[in-house]
Amino acid sequence: MSAPAESSALLQTPLNALLQTPLNALHLELGARMVPFAGYSMPVQYPEGLMAEHHHTRRSAGLFDVSHMGQLLLSGPDAAAAFESLMPVDVIGLGLNKQRYGLLLNDQGGIIDDLMFVNRGDHLYVIVNGACKHGDLAHIQARIGSRCTVTPQFDRALLALQGPVAVSALQRLLPGVENLVFMTGHGFTWNGADLYVTRSGYTGEDGFEISVPAASADAFARALLAQPEVKPIGLGARNSLRLEAGLCLYGNDIDTTTTPVEAALNWAMQKVRRTGGERAGGFPGADVVLAQLDGTRPLTRKRVGLVALERVPVREHVELQSLDGAKIGEVTSGLLGPSADKPVAMGYVTPEFATAGTRVNALVRGKTVPMEVAPMPFVPNRYYRG
Numbered sequence: 001m002s003a004p005a006e007s008s009a010l011l012q013t014p015l016n017a018l019l020q021t022p023l024n025a026l027h028l029e030l031g032a033r034m035v036p037f038a039g040y041s042m043p044v045q046y047p048e049g050l051m052a053e054h055h056h057t058r059r060s061a062g063l064f065d066v067s068h069m070g071q072l073l074l075s076g077p078d079a080a081a082a083f084e085s086l087m088p089v090d091v092i093g094l095g096l097n098k099q100r101y102g103l104l105l106n107d108q109g110g111i112i113d114d115l116m117f118v119n120r121g122d123h124l125y126v127i128v129n130g131a132c133k134h135g136d137l138a139h140i141q142a143r144i145g146s147r148c149t150v151t152p153q154f155d156r157a158l159l160a161l162q163g164p165v166a167v168s169a170l171q172r173l174l175p176g177v178e179n180l181v182f183m184t185g186h187g188f189t190w191n192g193a194d195l196y197v198t199r200s201g202y203t204g205e206d207g208f209e210i211s212v213p214a215a216s217a218d219a220f221a222r223a224l225l226a227q228p229e230v231k232p233i234g235l236g237a238r239n240s241l242r243l244e245a246g247l248c249l250y251g252n253d254i255d256t257t258t259t260p261v262e263a264a265l266n267w268a269m270q271k272v273r274r275t276g277g278e279r280a281g282g283f284p285g286a287d288v289v290l291a292q293l294d295g296t297r298p299l300t301r302k303r304v305g306l307v308a309l310e311r312v313p314v315r316e317h318v319e320l321q322s323l324d325g326a327k328i329g330e331v332t333s334g335l336l337g338p339s340a341d342k343p344v345a346m347g348y349v350t351p352e353f354a355t356a357g358t359r360v361n362a363l364v365r366g367k368t369v370p371m372e373v374a375p376m377p378f379v380p381n382r383y384y385r386g
Helices: 024-029 050-059 079-084 128-145 165-171 214-225 235-242 286-296
Strands: 033-037 039-043 061-065 070-075 097-106 112-121 124-130 149-152 157-162 187-189 193-198 205-210 231-232 302-308 319-321 326-336 344-348 359-364 367-374
Touching: 024 214, 033 231, 050 061, 050 231, 050 235, 050 344, 061 214, 070 079, 070 128, 079 124, 079 128, 097 128, 112 128, 112 193, 124 128, 128 149, 128 187, 157 165, 157 214, 165 205, 165 214, 187 214, 193 214, 205 214, 235 326, 235 344, 302 326, 302 359, 326 359, 344 367
Parallel strands: 061 231
Antiparallel strands: 033 039, 061 157, 070 124, 070 149, 097 112, 112 124, 157 205, 187 193, 193 205, 302 344, 302 367, 319 326, 319 359, 326 344, 359 367
């Protein structure tokens, strides 16, 4: 089944046939520099710039437009079991209004997409990456469409309010939202619009993601920006924040060629789905992934954090070498961390170089930059757990 037609608000495509989010006019009004991202025209930064936006989010509250991402509903009595058959993740055991990180896998154990999902009682609410959403929808329909009803909501907007005082700003508009804890969600009503809010995000800070009907998105975003703590934040700072938090960017740090174990995402696979667990295996690529988890299939590479020992940013696709000059891997994300105040990166290395404290070299424009394997996150996470 193909995705439904996008709403008319998303079909205005004057710039290189790019889609627009429901907040496009607001971004332009705020002076955003717009760039193509996942098929959409998206704000990369506003006039204050990436560094100011990054630091504002860490100390106050930043508003991100993430409406390019895909929202889906999976409904029917077999929905949880059906969705669990696609991922190495416990879906059946997830409590009401609880949220969990998931991984759609292909038959080789490679990651088709990473996603978030919530048990909303009579259905699952799923958020997938923007560049992957049509492929994800087709994959889910093909694999489990006969077991549950798959309803795309690609016309809904999605806002992320992130930072240590995000809760203060949001509870003025949505009283009671302060009662949510990390990785839980609840429905709210604002000016007659049905919203769904989760206490989650992708910055390492406390914060919320808010699903809003497209018709109400502009007014709701303006109401948030009217709060003294809140400023608009673009994709540039979203990237630097998530990298400092040690979080993967799909397409850079994980893709269909990487398994969850290579990506060091073992924490995302609950014991019930592992060898010896009550519902072990039964997901695509289970033979590969479980063998890697059990140590019977050796890894050829592993995702690690890296810190440069000189003040030289080390960016994606830079080759990583052993101290004697042999190629051992590649950087997948990297920049000068604004809060870490040093160059940070993540990448893949052969397993013998994956231990924290191991020295390696990055080959930047023909010159070696010394780096050290480091634990992640690079900046402590500050999720609100109650």
